[in-house]
Amino acid sequence: MTQKEFEKKWIALIRNGLIKKFPDEFIELSNTEMINMPEATLLIGSEFFGSFEIVDTSGKVHFKTDSYYKAKYLVYANRNKPETILQPLNEGKLVSAVKEYERLLDSFLKEMSKDFKKEFPESLQFAKVSNHIFNTLQLQRL
Numbered sequence: 001m002t003q004k005e006f007e008k009k010w011i012a013l014i015r016n017g018l019i020k021k022f023p024d025e026f027i028e029l030s031n032t033e034m035i036n037m038p039e040a041t042l043l044i045g046s047e048f049f050g051s052f053e054i055v056d057t058s059g060k061v062h063f064k065t066d067s068y069y070k071a072k073y074l075v076y077a078n079r080n081k082p083e084t085i086l087q088p089l090n091e092g093k094l095v096s097a098v099k100e101y102e103r104l105l106d107s108f109l110k111e112m113s114k115d116f117k118k119e120f121p122e123s124l125q126f127a128k129v130s131n132h133i134f135n136t137l138q139l140q141r142l
Contacts, residue, residue, distance in 0.1 A: 007133055019137070024086070031093075037084060044071045069098050073098050102142075105139060
């Protein structure tokens with residue numbers, strides 16, 4: 001197996017069943033508010049005095065929040081660039097959803113790492129390969 005084949009295998013595994021839709025599969029649909037989203041890739045920008053900016057790739061600020069978990073939530077929920085998302089009104093439920101999603105992403109990385117070490121025991125390229133897999137799937141782990 002080549003590293004390219006390894007990447008294709010893991011992209012298919014994640015895309016075809018391992019990934020869950022965030023935030024829909026991580027929150028209760030009641031007690032939420034509808035947030036309009038930009039049709040752009042979002043990143044967490046600068047922090048100013050405890051406030052976080054969520055910006056697009058050109059640097060335009062789309063949201064500001066005082067919670068790092070809310071910032072993560074918005075970035076994770078924007079993976080497929082939806083027009084709107086549901087955001088829990090309860091901060092604890094929002095934090096819980098983000099942590100559960102991050103555990104899922106971490107489990108992908110852990111299993112990929114085991115598989116990579118088995119297939120390529122001498123290679124030091126796991127970071128590069130896993131980054132390529134995540135980038136292809138538009139996944140971010142913040």
